[in-house]
Amino acid sequence: MRGQPSIQRHLPETAGVEYEPYEENTQLARYIKDYPRSFTRNPSQPLIQRPLTLSERTGPVELEHRLAIDGEDMSSKEPGGPRAIGQFIAVTGRVMDEDGAPLAGAVIEIWQANSAGKYVHELDRHQAPIDPNFTGLGRIVTGDEGQYKFLSIKPGAYPVTESDWWWRPPHIHFSIFGPSWMNRFVTQIFFPGEPLNEPDLLLNAVHDLEARDRLIFETTPTKVAAVNLLTFRRDFVLRGKRATPALD
């Protein structure tokens, strides 16, 4: 085994896992009124059914060997440095498959606006200040039970440049690498009780209300956390389940 890359740690047990196409009623619609790019970018031809081979059932694992992993604290630029302005928050949750089995060793990428609704990104034209103590990006890995945690500040709302009315409600983006190409996952999670949630075109694109709730953080009792920290929770269920066992 000399010189072999380590593929034992966090070894995902993916044999026998089945991946069904996403159920449309649990997902955002592909075409969204008043979101013009959804009409110019989604394929006009029907998506083609394919068999799943080894190629689709494998995927990048142990990405921490390929990508830099940050600490759990995004609320300042340097550990112990001055904290970004805004509501100090902790975000926790678990990443699991459709059977509820934890997905350990999954890399999670996080990006968000600062408390003024401004991203550190060259395409962000919003007239809002950049916080010198906040980058708004981080990369972490789930633990043995699929759990994750990071500290940040609550993002602000921001206007969509191309629209004369649409403001994006506060939200945090997540990019998650499950153990297979089939459960590579990207989403954005919203905050409960925000007035801008109701008219948001993306949140409204999930027609099933229970499914829509899965895009919104749950608040957890703040007494379990430090007193200056508001705590939010969101579990993620990535695609993939075991074959139904045969009945005896």
Next chain:
Amino acid sequence: MSLPTSPYCTIGPFFPGEFAAGCGDLTAFDGKQARGQHILLAGRVFEEGKRPIINAIVEIWQPDAGGVFRHPLDPRSEDADPGFFGWGRARTDAEGRYSFRTVMPGAYTADDGALRCPHINLMLLAIGLTRRLVTTVFFTDGLNLVDTPESAVDPLLECVADPTRRARMFAIREKVSNGAAALPSYRFDIVTRGEAETPFFLD
């Protein structure tokens, strides 16, 4: 009894450039050079009307030059090239261009005996797409297994019945090699919608 999956959502316009930096070169890993023929895989991403899609994220996943995936599900994973990780990411520029330096993937025979032609899995994330788009890139001269798109026998190619559409899943060998890279260059343009639309798989 299974749990409902979390809803996918668009990547939006502000994915950090830092997350793509350095991810376009797959030809070395863990201080070692990847085995096999290094190649340039590059192209442009277009929407309807052949307008370039800027700021899109392209990710790829592929086996090494010997046709082995660096993943425990591959029965040959212990033979995986220690200098090849198999995953990459690129962001499209102001003309919709992306590029990867990678290796020509090897063919392999699956457990069920099916031959997989040399191929690279590709996914696209962009504003306007609430979910990723997925396709597979093939090569007409990969290990000389495939002469033309029509002659290719591969379970995923077989799903695309229309030969005109099937041909759009093949990267085109560029006659003029990129001078700076001096690598065999393959062009794979992605058209998400409209004339010469790329075939995408149900995901």
